Amino acid sequence: xxxxxxxxxxxxxxxxxxxxxxxxxxxxxxxxxxxxxxxxxxxxxxxxxxxxxxxxxxxxxxxxxxxxxxxxxxxxxxxxxxxxxxxxxxxxxxxxxxxxxxxxxx
Numbered sequence: 708x709x710x711x712x713x714x715x716x717x718x719x720x721x722x723x724x725x726x727x728x729x730x731x732x733x734x735x736x737x738x739x740x741x742x743x744x745x746x747x748x749x750x751x752x753x754x755x756x757x758x759x760x761x762x763x764x765x766x767x768x769x770x771x772x773x774x775x776x777x778x779x780x781x782x783x784x785x786x787x788x789x790x791x792x793x794x795x796x797x798x799x800x801x802x803x804x805x806x807x808x809x810x811x812x813x
Contacts, residue, residue: 753811760813764805771797 775797782789 756811756813759793764801768798768801770803771801778796
């Protein structure tokens with residue numbers, strides 16, 4: 708003689724099967740997977756830039772400003788051209804790298 712299952716057990720079984728089917732159908736396609744990998748890489752690059760690279764670049768600007776004073780004394784005999792070169796190397800390029808570029812672009 709067959710035993711009949713209670714309605715709650717049958718409902719639980721059907722609910723589990725529907726849930727498993729929904730999970731199987733919700734798997735991302737390969738195109739979605741690639742785009743999510745690219746987004747994750749972009750977010751990681753932005754986070755690395757904001758947390759590590761920008762503060763170090765700011766320190767580079769401060770060090771460049773401190774080195775600008777003695778270098779301007781040393782390049783004074785060569786005139787304005789030497790001063791502009793020192794400014795470009797010690798301050799302009801580091802400031803552009805630290806403050807003007809887009810977040811995550813190295």
